[in-house]
Amino acid sequence: MARPRKPLLSRERIVETASVLVDAEGLEAVSTRRLAAELGVSGPSLYNHFRNKDEILDAVADAVSAQVDLSMFDEGDGRDWSTALHDWAVSYRAALTEHPNIVPVLARGPGRRPAGLRVADAVFGAMVRSGWPPAQATYIGALMRYFITGSALGSFARGFVDDETAYDPADYPHLGQAHLLADRQQKVDEGAFETGLRALVDGLAVQYAAMVRA
Template sequence: MARPRKPLLSRERIVDAASALVDAEGLEAVSTRRLAAGLGVSGPSLYNHFRNKDEILDAVADTVSAQVDLSMFEDGRDWRTALHDWAVSYRAALRAHPNIVPVLAQGPGRRPAGLRLADAVFGAMVEAGWPPAQATHIGALMRYFITGSALGSFAGGFVDDEAAYNPADYPHLGQAHLLAERRQQVDEGAFETGLKALIDGLAVQYEQLARA
């Protein structure tokens, strides 16, 4: 009886395996040796598809960028609504894969999906009437804000031990021990508050440009 053939190694299989490893254990867990072992192939066979570990992580990062919805820049939404809806989609993608955020925070490099994302945001802002320099600043500002919000949890940074917040030392942190259990509510609320403040501030600048 013929032995079952192993699935052919492909970029997609390598990226899927690396993505699962990053999600489960973080960036430091990824090595070409470990990936090859998990895929049931020899280490050198990976180099037929990627030159090194960094290229693999770039590909993993790009699969996350590809999950971000960009349709709001093409369906007639005004720039404020489009920017808000895109930011929510972008953050959702990063929150689903927080361990890859440090790679994404370095910028798009040569990654196709990352470059399409940057192109869509910049193009939409310019088409809305923002000068190119300001459109660049908006893209940078939004990336700082969104990636920063996905790197960690504000609420999760507080312990749920009431004794840790002695009122003699921290008179305003009497309820801080409750933050951890309300992590999602606090973090989502903070993101929406910050996003609204950013877009409202940009709207003021936009009106000033129109009057200039």
């Protein structure tokens, strides 16, 4: 029988299949047995490409990090550090909201993941070039990761039920409209993110101006 022109298995196929499972069913859906079944191969063949499930999930997370736009940090881009930081955060959150189930893995930090490390390197490098001391640039990178991944881990609006009887004004006098939040999830969550992001960047700008004057 003729050999197939393309190998039956590759890192890319494994990551793509695992990504689909994570997006559809969550992290718990990924196992070497399940992946092997989805790919139509034997379980041990996966170990030619990944040592274990954690490495596969790391690769899925890194594929999401690779979707984040970093062009605003290029030296010739022309945006100042605060605008670049804002625009990058918007791009980062957009990638995470497309793949919310992988956020807990991303929230652990980049580890050895190449795309994740490129993100960290780009943010740190841009802040230092702009005049932030290295320690402060590190704090800014950490702060932004906390804020962005935290915003993508859950939905404030989805935390309320679409049932006005659940919010008796005798008990919750200020939640008379809370039952409407679930239906307005995207608007509420995007508005909250932009409000928080502006507050963070504007606050950093105040610190930066004080630092420059000192």
